[in-house]
Amino acid sequence: TQLLEQSPQFLSIQEGENLTVYCNSSSVFSSLQWYRQEPGEGPVLLVTVVTGGEVKKLKRLTFQFGDARKDSSLHITAAQPGDTGLYLCAGDWGDYKLSFGAGTTVTVRA
Amino acid sequence: DAGITQSPRYKITETGRQVTLMCHQTWSHSYMFWYRQDLGHGLRLIYYSAAADITDKGEVPDGYVVSRSKTENFPLTLESATRSQTSVYFCASSEGFEAFFGQGTRLTVV
Numbered sequence: 029t030q031l032l033e034q035s036p037q038f039l040s041i042q043e044g045e046n047l048t049v050y051c052n053s054s055s056v057f058s059s060l061q062w063y064r065q066e067p068g069e070g071p072v073l074l075v076t077v078v079t080g081g082e083v084k085k086l087k088r089l090t091f092q093f094g095d096a097r098k099d100s101s102l103h104i105t106a107a108q109p110g111d112t113g114l115y116l117c118a119g120d121w122g123d124y125k126l127s128f129g130a131g132t133t134v135t136v137r138a
Numbered sequence: 139d140a141g142i143t144q145s146p147r148y149k150i151t152e153t154g155r156q157v158t159l160m161c162h163q164t165w166s167h168s169y170m171f172w173y174r175q176d177l178g179h180g181l182r183l184i185y186y187s188a189a190a191d192i193t194d195k196g197e198v199p200d201g202y203v204v205s206r207s208k209t210e211n212f213p214l215t216l217e218s219a220t221r222s223q224t225s226v227y228f229c230a231s232s233e234g235f236e237a238f239f240g241q242g243t244r245l246t247v248v
Binding site: 034058059061063068069070071072073076116118120124125126127128129130131 | 169
Protein backbone atom coordinates (compact mmCIF):
# COMPACT_ATOMS: atom_id res chain seq x y z
CA THR A 29 0.00 0.00 0.00
CA GLN A 30 1.34 3.39 -0.98
CA LEU A 31 1.27 5.77 1.96
CA LEU A 32 0.20 9.35 1.53
CA GLU A 33 0.42 11.60 4.59
CA GLN A 34 -1.64 14.73 4.91
CA SER A 35 -1.18 17.51 7.46
CA PRO A 36 -2.55 19.05 9.48
CA GLN A 37 -5.53 16.88 10.30
CA PHE A 38 -7.62 19.83 11.45
CA LEU A 39 -7.38 23.54 10.72
CA SER A 40 -9.60 26.26 12.13
CA ILE A 41 -9.02 29.83 11.05
CA GLN A 42 -10.74 33.20 10.94
CA GLU A 43 -12.22 34.55 7.74
CA GLY A 44 -9.58 36.45 5.77
CA GLU A 45 -6.62 34.42 7.01
CA ASN A 46 -4.45 32.21 4.83
CA LEU A 47 -3.92 28.48 5.21
CA THR A 48 -1.77 25.73 3.77
CA VAL A 49 -2.39 21.99 3.65
CA TYR A 50 0.41 19.53 2.92
CA CYS A 51 0.50 16.14 1.26
CA ASN A 52 3.61 13.96 1.35
CA SER A 53 4.72 10.54 0.19
CA SER A 54 7.97 8.61 0.06
CA SER A 55 7.10 7.50 -3.48
CA VAL A 56 7.04 9.42 -6.74
CA PHE A 57 3.58 10.17 -8.08
CA SER A 58 2.52 9.97 -11.69
CA SER A 59 -0.10 12.55 -10.85
CA LEU A 60 -1.70 14.06 -7.78
CA GLN A 61 -5.21 15.36 -7.30
CA TRP A 62 -6.84 17.55 -4.70
CA TYR A 63 -10.47 17.01 -3.83
CA ARG A 64 -12.89 18.83 -1.59
CA GLN A 65 -15.69 17.03 0.19
CA GLU A 66 -18.69 18.51 1.96
CA PRO A 67 -20.77 16.62 4.53
CA GLY A 68 -23.05 14.02 2.96
CA GLU A 69 -21.47 14.37 -0.46
CA GLY A 70 -18.79 12.66 -2.48
CA PRO A 71 -15.37 14.22 -3.09
CA VAL A 72 -15.25 16.76 -5.89
CA LEU A 73 -12.10 17.20 -7.94
CA LEU A 74 -10.39 20.59 -7.58
CA VAL A 75 -7.19 20.14 -9.56
CA THR A 76 -4.73 17.65 -11.02
CA VAL A 77 -0.98 18.25 -11.08
CA VAL A 78 1.31 16.15 -13.20
CA THR A 79 4.64 17.92 -13.75
CA GLY A 80 7.26 18.36 -11.02
CA GLY A 81 7.38 22.00 -9.87
CA GLU A 82 3.97 22.71 -11.37
CA VAL A 83 1.87 25.47 -9.84
CA LYS A 84 -1.83 25.80 -10.58
CA LYS A 85 -4.20 28.51 -9.41
CA LEU A 86 -7.92 28.27 -8.99
CA LYS A 87 -9.19 31.67 -7.84
CA ARG A 88 -7.88 31.96 -4.25
CA LEU A 89 -6.51 28.40 -4.21
CA THR A 90 -2.91 27.70 -5.22
CA PHE A 91 -1.69 24.15 -5.74
CA GLN A 92 1.96 23.25 -5.91
CA PHE A 93 3.60 19.97 -6.92
CA GLY A 94 7.07 19.30 -5.56
CA ASP A 95 10.01 19.14 -7.92
CA ALA A 96 10.54 15.46 -7.09
CA ARG A 97 6.81 14.72 -7.46
CA LYS A 98 6.63 13.30 -3.93
CA ASP A 99 4.77 16.13 -2.24
CA SER A 100 2.17 18.78 -2.83
CA SER A 101 0.56 21.70 -1.07
CA LEU A 102 -2.71 23.55 -1.22
CA HIS A 103 -2.69 27.20 -0.19
CA ILE A 104 -5.87 29.23 0.31
CA THR A 105 -5.57 32.99 0.38
CA ALA A 106 -8.06 35.10 2.31
CA ALA A 107 -10.18 32.13 3.31
CA GLN A 108 -13.94 32.47 3.35
CA PRO A 109 -16.60 30.44 5.21
CA GLY A 110 -17.47 28.80 1.89
CA ASP A 111 -14.01 27.21 1.88
CA THR A 112 -15.01 25.08 4.86
CA GLY A 113 -14.80 21.38 4.09
CA LEU A 114 -12.65 18.26 4.00
CA TYR A 115 -9.67 18.57 1.66
CA LEU A 116 -8.24 15.33 0.34
CA CYS A 117 -5.15 14.70 -1.67
CA ALA A 118 -4.94 11.60 -3.82
CA GLY A 119 -1.96 10.13 -5.62
CA ASP A 120 -1.78 8.00 -8.70
CA TRP A 121 1.25 5.84 -9.35
CA GLY A 122 0.52 5.19 -13.00
CA ASP A 123 -2.28 2.66 -12.71
CA TYR A 124 -5.28 5.02 -12.21
CA LYS A 125 -5.92 3.58 -8.73
CA LEU A 126 -5.97 6.56 -6.45
CA SER A 127 -4.60 6.37 -2.92
CA PHE A 128 -5.97 9.01 -0.61
CA GLY A 129 -4.59 10.88 2.33
CA ALA A 130 -6.67 10.90 5.51
CA GLY A 131 -7.83 14.44 4.79
CA THR A 132 -7.66 17.87 6.38
CA THR A 133 -10.81 19.30 7.90
CA VAL A 134 -10.81 23.05 7.32
CA THR A 135 -13.16 25.31 9.25
CA VAL A 136 -13.31 29.01 8.38
CA ARG A 137 -15.05 31.08 11.03
CA ALA A 138 -16.98 34.18 10.01
CA ASP B 139 -29.17 12.82 -16.02
CA ALA B 140 -25.48 12.51 -16.82
CA GLY B 141 -23.18 11.55 -14.00
CA ILE B 142 -22.68 8.82 -11.49
CA THR B 143 -25.43 7.68 -9.17
CA GLN B 144 -25.42 5.36 -6.20
CA SER B 145 -28.31 3.58 -4.58
CA PRO B 146 -29.52 3.34 -1.97
CA ARG B 147 -28.27 6.49 -0.20
CA TYR B 148 -28.87 4.92 3.20
CA LYS B 149 -29.13 1.30 4.24
CA ILE B 150 -29.48 -0.51 7.55
CA THR B 151 -28.93 -4.23 7.52
CA GLU B 152 -28.40 -7.02 10.01
CA THR B 153 -25.22 -8.96 10.62
CA GLY B 154 -24.97 -11.93 8.29
CA ARG B 155 -27.27 -10.54 5.61
CA GLN B 156 -26.23 -10.10 2.02
CA VAL B 157 -26.53 -6.57 0.71
CA THR B 158 -25.79 -5.05 -2.68
CA LEU B 159 -24.88 -1.44 -3.32
CA MET B 160 -25.53 -0.15 -6.81
CA CYS B 161 -23.47 2.22 -8.94
CA HIS B 162 -24.38 3.55 -12.38
CA GLN B 163 -22.46 5.99 -14.58
CA THR B 164 -23.55 7.61 -17.83
CA TRP B 165 -20.17 8.78 -19.15
CA SER B 166 -19.05 5.36 -20.48
CA HIS B 167 -15.87 5.70 -18.45
CA SER B 168 -13.64 2.63 -18.62
CA TYR B 169 -12.57 2.66 -14.97
CA MET B 170 -14.83 2.25 -11.99
CA PHE B 171 -13.95 2.05 -8.30
CA TRP B 172 -15.43 1.30 -4.93
CA TYR B 173 -14.05 3.07 -1.86
CA ARG B 174 -15.06 3.04 1.77
CA GLN B 175 -14.61 6.08 3.98
CA ASP B 176 -14.07 5.74 7.70
CA LEU B 177 -12.95 8.26 10.30
CA GLY B 178 -9.20 8.23 10.62
CA HIS B 179 -8.66 6.14 7.50
CA GLY B 180 -9.74 8.41 4.70
CA LEU B 181 -10.87 6.69 1.52
CA ARG B 182 -9.68 3.13 1.00
CA LEU B 183 -10.01 1.24 -2.25
CA ILE B 184 -12.08 -1.95 -2.08
CA TYR B 185 -12.24 -3.07 -5.71
CA TYR B 186 -11.76 -1.54 -9.09
CA SER B 187 -12.53 -2.36 -12.70
CA ALA B 188 -10.62 -1.35 -15.82
CA ALA B 189 -13.39 -2.42 -18.21
CA ALA B 190 -16.43 -4.66 -18.41
CA ASP B 191 -15.61 -8.14 -17.11
CA ILE B 192 -12.24 -6.99 -15.71
CA THR B 193 -12.08 -6.47 -11.96
CA ASP B 194 -9.31 -6.52 -9.39
CA LYS B 195 -8.83 -6.19 -5.66
CA GLY B 196 -7.88 -2.99 -3.94
CA GLU B 197 -6.55 -2.39 -0.45
CA VAL B 198 -9.48 -3.82 1.59
CA PRO B 199 -11.36 -6.42 -0.52
CA ASP B 200 -12.17 -9.07 2.12
CA GLY B 201 -15.90 -9.69 2.53
CA TYR B 202 -16.84 -7.92 -0.70
CA VAL B 203 -17.67 -9.13 -4.20
CA VAL B 204 -18.01 -7.11 -7.39
CA SER B 205 -19.10 -7.71 -10.93
CA ARG B 206 -19.16 -5.63 -14.08
CA SER B 207 -21.15 -7.18 -16.89
CA LYS B 208 -21.93 -3.76 -18.42
CA THR B 209 -19.65 -0.74 -18.69
CA GLU B 210 -22.10 1.53 -16.89
CA ASN B 211 -22.82 -0.60 -13.82
CA PHE B 212 -20.55 -1.72 -11.01
CA PRO B 213 -22.44 -3.27 -8.08
CA LEU B 214 -20.74 -4.06 -4.78
CA THR B 215 -22.03 -7.00 -2.73
CA LEU B 216 -21.36 -7.69 0.92
CA GLU B 217 -21.77 -11.44 1.08
CA SER B 218 -22.38 -11.67 4.83
CA ALA B 219 -22.39 -8.24 6.42
CA THR B 220 -20.38 -7.62 9.57
CA ARG B 221 -20.40 -4.63 11.92
CA SER B 222 -16.91 -3.70 10.75
CA GLN B 223 -18.41 -3.03 7.32
CA THR B 224 -20.45 -0.14 8.70
CA SER B 225 -19.11 2.74 6.63
CA VAL B 226 -19.82 5.22 3.89
CA TYR B 227 -19.25 3.69 0.48
CA PHE B 228 -18.34 5.71 -2.58
CA CYS B 229 -18.36 4.64 -6.17
CA ALA B 230 -16.22 6.51 -8.68
CA SER B 231 -15.49 6.42 -12.38
CA SER B 232 -12.68 7.75 -14.52
CA GLU B 233 -11.20 7.73 -17.97
CA GLY B 234 -7.70 8.50 -16.70
CA PHE B 235 -6.37 9.69 -13.38
CA GLU B 236 -9.20 12.09 -12.51
CA ALA B 237 -12.03 10.38 -10.70
CA PHE B 238 -15.64 11.46 -10.38
CA PHE B 239 -17.52 10.30 -7.33
CA GLY B 240 -21.10 9.44 -6.53
CA GLN B 241 -22.86 10.85 -3.48
CA GLY B 242 -22.18 7.78 -1.38
CA THR B 243 -24.15 5.10 0.43
CA ARG B 244 -24.19 5.19 4.21
CA LEU B 245 -24.39 1.56 5.34
CA THR B 246 -25.05 0.57 8.93
CA VAL B 247 -24.74 -3.07 9.97
CA VAL B 248 -26.51 -3.85 13.26
